[in-house]
Amino acid sequence: MRLLEALRRLPKPVTAMRLAAETEISTRQLYRDIATLRAGGVLIDGTAGYGYTLTEDPALPPQSFSRLEIEALMLGIASLGDFGDTALATAGRNALARIVATLPDRQARQAAHATMRSWRPPEPRAAITIDLALLREACWDEFSVRIAYRDANERMTEREILPLGLSYSPRTLMLVAWCLLREAHRTFEVPRIVAIERGGHSFRPRRVRLLRDYVALRTAEWKAKAPTA
Template sequence: MARQDRLMRLLAALRRLPSPVTARRLAAETEISERQLYRDIATLRAGGVLIDGAAGYGYTLTEDPALPPQSFSRLETEALMLAVGSLEELGDERLAKAGRDAMARIIATLPDRQARQSMHAIMRSWRMPAERPQIAVDVDLLRQACWDEMSVTITYRDRQERVTQREILPLGLSYSPTTLMLVGWCLLREDYRSFEVARMERLDLGTVSFRPRRAEMLRRYKTLRMAEWEAQKAAEREAAGRAAT
């Protein structure tokens, strides 16, 4: 792991974990040895980061010059905590951890009073745990392909148990309590398609770049779906009107 990445991960862990946090816990969180951790703590201190504590006791991040001061209203802080907390319900641990790290970074920039408020937020997101299908492919690779605007090839088993191989231009991911969907442009069908990620049996990075068309293609998809939804609602209202007469 590159030195800069190690130091960033260590700072994120110090912001996120309850203080004081032991060297053993920090080493496990950042996936380095304790010996390397002590060296990285010394490097951060030399760079101006104020870290209290010592080996055998634990460490506390008391001042982080890498982050500018921030200020949020109590309701804004509650909204952020609610949004990050809801990520836990998606079943995507990497995404949930990224949210926790981001929130810890925000809290580290708040004045003491606002930081304490964030630790005792009154609003929480909680739902009955849903039965989510197991995902066999690498969701991180799928996210990266969306960001990089590169095609992916998939082996897909549909609900009729038919298996096809397709190359797709991935446009975005849609999370729900029960499933994860990929919206994309299917090069086989030459049309927009939605795919349940849990039904993908294999996923590989493709060779087709569609930069910088992703945002425009996604806007067009949303426009088409909204038009379909409006047409459906209009038909339902018309049918209801006929039934009433």
């Protein structure tokens, strides 16, 4: 499975040395694994000394997209790197590799030579020091977290929150949450969270409702501030 993943993800053709390094096996074992995959029906073009290309992957169903849809996928995944979240950007590239592996040959070539690119002038971003994986897991699985937070005035507070969602921008990463201390919605700059640990409360299935309430609250505030005609 690691070998198939590498063949989907890495630029083609992929040398045996690169594949062996990615999958942490010897080149001798790699040649045996290539032979095993081929015997199982996976179509892998190429030879030792030249490189390998995965031309048909039976583990994935065939997909078909328009040229504009392919450009949208390539552009969207590439823009993840602008947010400075390395794990999310890597996950996006891996997912895109699996999608491209299911495309017909003509569409796969379109993906390899997409005409649209994402670029923004580099902006300074505050470093994130907490475990983002824990924060994402708390949002997905709907459990509380306890955080130590340094606000814009450098005051430290500790509180338990229900994390509802993350908001990405080129400048910073924001967390929308329900604060158990204040019993109200709050937003936190993730780089200002200096410590995080799992809390003791589950709020399933309240996340969607709490997030919907937050959006309604902010929408009402924006409408109230909007100039009238």
